[in-house]
Amino acid sequence: MVPLNYCTFEADRTSTDVAFGVFLIALGAVIGIAVGAGVNRIVGSGKGISSLTSEQNTAGTFKGTVIPFALLAPTLVILALFLYAPALDNLRLSTLLARLGTDRTAFVCVDNFTKLLEPRQNYGQTLYATFLISFFTVIIGLAISLMIAYVAYQPVRGASIYRTLLIWPYAISPPVAGIIFGMVFNEGAGIMNHLIRSGGGVPVQWLQSASIAPWTIIAASVWKSMGFNILFYIAGLQNVPKDLIEAAAIDGANFVVRFRRVIIPMLSPITFFLIITNITYAFFETYGTIDFLTRGGPAGATSTMIYRIVDNGLNQRDLGSAAAQSLILFSLVIIITLIQFRTSGRRVTYGR
Structure with missing residues (x-):
């Protein structure tokens, strides 16, 4: 894992790099707080996730979790292989100095983003x-x-x-x-x-x-x-x-x-x-x-x-x-x- 200070707060980083790094950290904090609040609201209610289905059991619904996940598995696999995996790889690629046709890469953190701000x-x-x-x-x-x-x-x-x-x-x-x-x-x-x-x-x-x-x-x-x-x-x-x-x-x-x-x-x-x-x-x-x-x-x-x-x-x-x-x-x-x-x-x- 690359240290955070190398990514945005190293001494030779420009003010634009530092500002962009602070923005990313703040964005991550906001997303983390939002997700945490949602989880805490469900868990803190004392009912848990299971209550979301147990209180609403009606005719035609699944009473377990095995069959629903088995039916969803093909779709989830396709999404993971052709959507989420390429998206994560694209996120990784955005932090690299990579050229088409060569295997050599170098980690540049947010440089690919901050260079776009240059006149x-x-x-x-x-x-x-x-x-x-x-x-x-x-x-x-x-x-x-x-x-x-x-x-x-x-x-x-x-x-x-x-x-x-x-x-x-x-x-x-x-x-x-x-x-x-x-x-x-x-x-x-x-x-x-x-x-x-x-x-x-x-x-x-x-x-x-x-x-x-x-x-x-x-x-x-x-x-x-x-x-x-x-x-x-x-x-x-x-x-x-x-x-x-x-x-x-x-x-x-x-x-x-x-x-x-x-x-x-x-x-x-x-x-x-x-x-x-x-x-x-x-x-x-x-x-x-x-x-x-x-x-x-x-x-x-x-x-x-x-x-x-x-x-x-x-x-x-x-x-x-x-x-x-x-x-x-x-x-x-x-x-x-x-x-x-x-x-x-x-x-x-x-x-x-």
Whole structure:
């Protein structure tokens, strides 16, 4: 075990290393106190864990622990081998100076994390690009999907064909979406610039401009995810009670009021689910689109966290830095998801 003073409090450690080490110790203390309080609440009650099941024995429940654990064993083994073990190994790797293709490693403690704070790493721009692309991919994607789903939900001839055509982009992989939008937004031969030239305008550098390129990525990501969102919104609209909409119309509510006061609240469970899934998509699955369209450029304007992780790990062969960044990304997604559950989850209406 590496002594703690070597890790963060050695004399030659920088102030950033010391501050980060104190933060990790404080975080560990908070987690330990929370876990200890939970255990103490169960044990201190005098009933123990067994009381959680003994007082609630009903027909159809297991009275012992052997059969439940035997049934759970295959799932637990798979989770341990393919989820928990790689996660722990990634945590170990984040404290090492490791290069892809060599077995030689060196323990560097928190250096892989603190180096990201150096100005030359420009990690702040990476965070900004990540949140910019992710936020607008989720917001714009859900808004457009809901509007299209509402139109596609209307009883018109050939509605099933229209719905199928709207959903099929979801089956396309992100790299293919990047190829399609690369042809659309190509500066020289793209469809968009061809239309602009036809109207007498000046061609736009969709992929070469640092201020425009992120929005091109957002457009491609929104188009790619809309099929999934539309599918769920159409299913949700089919379950909205029509008598509520008719009652609101009788009371004099116009379309906007009915949509905002009746339809959107009734779709809140689906919207809540789609927000979580779209956040995951925006953070993790946009790599293929970015890699084909901009490769993180121009000047790092579209270099998101997931793109930088893959680039550092595979192209630059810096496994330690990539592992550290993946832990940061994982932590951010967990925090955002918990905040979403704590805030939006309270406003979700499951009743009819």
